[in-house]
Amino acid sequence: KDSPKGATMYVTLEPCVHFGKTPPCVDAIIKSGIKRVVVCEKDPNPIVNGKGISQLRERGIKVDMYDTKGVVRSINCGFNKWIVEKKPYAIVKIASTLDGKIADRRGDSKYLTGESIRRAVHKMRYRSDAILIGAQTVIKDDPLLDCRLFIQTSSKKPARVVVDGNLRLNPEYRIFREDGALRIILTSKTAYDRKIRLLKRFESIGVQIVPFKTQDGVILIKDILEYLGSMNILYMLVEGGQRVFTDFIDSKEADLLVMNMSPRVFGAGGIGFYSGDREYKFSQLHYLPYESMIFDRDVLISYYREGSDVYGIDRSYSLD
Template sequence: MSTDEEFMLHALQLAKRGFGHVAPNPAVGAVIVANNGRVIGEGWHERFGGLHAERNAFAHCTDDTTGATLYVTLEPCCHWGKTPPCTDIIIEKKIGRVVVGSMDPNPLVAGKGVQLLREAGIEVVTGVCKQACDDVNRPFFHFITHKRPYVILKYAMTLDGKIATRTGASKWITGEEARFRVHQDRNRYSAVCVGVGTVRADDPRLTCRIEGGTNPLRVIVDSHLSTSLDSTLVRTAADVRTLIATCEASEEARAPFVAAGVEVARLPGADGRVDIDALLDYLGAKGIDSMIVEGGATLAASFLEGGFVDEVNAYIAPKIFGGEGAKGPVAGQGVSDPGQAYRFGAPFIVQLGSDVMLRAYADRGAEGGDN
């Protein structure tokens, strides 16, 4: 591993500290290294509207930065937003070399930041640890390009592909390490989505239960507005932001939910069910850059059939439930031929105690399927 890669990986760890606090901005880390190889400043984008990573790094640096190297996981911005351009302070501080992980797809930047630095006589190296830097900001890249959330389909299943026993019992398929990872993701991503069937069956909280974590927006897809007013999600809506997407037209039917603090969005589709396409546009307009779809099997099918799934996180436990009546993670009609399968790239494997998590990204260039 090169020295540049080592410092960039350090910057990446800093960037991840912004998870749950910076969306819909990107998570960015920055490290300033003197010519003798000593780190003299570091920082990350800590919260939406706050200083960018580069400016935080300079704010925590008391040494002379003339000729130093700046490592930053994302191309420095060159435009005014909630804060001044980062390229300005990099030039002002007389940095001699800038090493960049990902290029910024934001049209306001998109190579212009690197160009300005080079025009100022600063050496710029791009693409260091690019894949790792890109992965950290997949939701941001998707959101800035499509103006709608990056969608992660998540489920836990047994070795024989069951998400519950024949009686419907599902707690717990995976162990504590896997469940902790789920809460880390609820902190990282902006929303979590379930169908009304999951609300009725499990009465979930859908909160982030890790210290210092941020609760995601809780989204219920409920075409006929049959969610119980006594459900945990409705009872806690005054404290944790909650949205119900429905086809229900009656203001009288919606009123008790609104009174409980629930945001109700009427998004009817032509088939009498919630229009998922319209839901994603609605969330995007509200700045929701990412969403985990956690259940159930019918909702998973709706997202897959529409081609809306960008990533799958499949948690697999070394257990077998068996049973013809035990459900799998995806319902719906399904495809009639293997060639029509929803395609994803080769999965990455994450070991979580005795369980594993397979992460696969949508392969929209593959033949067959809508995804």
């Protein structure tokens, strides 16, 4: 076995200095005899921030900071946000027509975009710790939310999270039949207390039902993110539908909007991705464009929420 003595070590995040689930990384590095450490990013955790670098330098180990121009921050953005806010990095993916419609007037939205861009979405799912959708999307599409277009088999299965304030769903939908994946329904305390028999049916197949207090009958996005953050979920992909998209936009809790646009126009009667009655001033700019990509006939444009780039900007949609 080769000895690391005298070697250079490259790390995406500053080595830790505290006891957690494992002993401090800094101690192991010092004992190993490594002479140089290249660090891509300081750990935003106040317990660590800069202390790991200082301790290594105090013990005579050369530490260089590497300017990655945001590449590593895009990898670490979920951790960076969670460690500061204890909430997951929320990516809202919206597949729409050129006129901003997510379904036609009949509610049909399946395969609005082509397979090439859907493969990028499946990669985003694979990167995520959880995928969140609303009850109406389950009723309309009966989705699996798998990653098959990116990877056929994997032991990593993102949690499936469904917002169903009135507990309208039943255990027969495919999303609740995914073996090995954590399945969670977020509902109102009122529905939780009222539908005892349905709760038992869900619990019999391993689906967790979590009750929330509501405000004007709505589960607050802030409360959802805080709950999922308490479960150590760092990355969450939000896939619809209209009500969920609207709540994330109005609450300003979406860190990244990923717009997947099909070259179609549904026109009058189509269902838009935003249904709120809130009026925003023309001067208000909440999301800033980050990058665009072409996938055959479809176009992907990502926008980050103003201020969220302090944690980095996710690029899990890229197939590079």
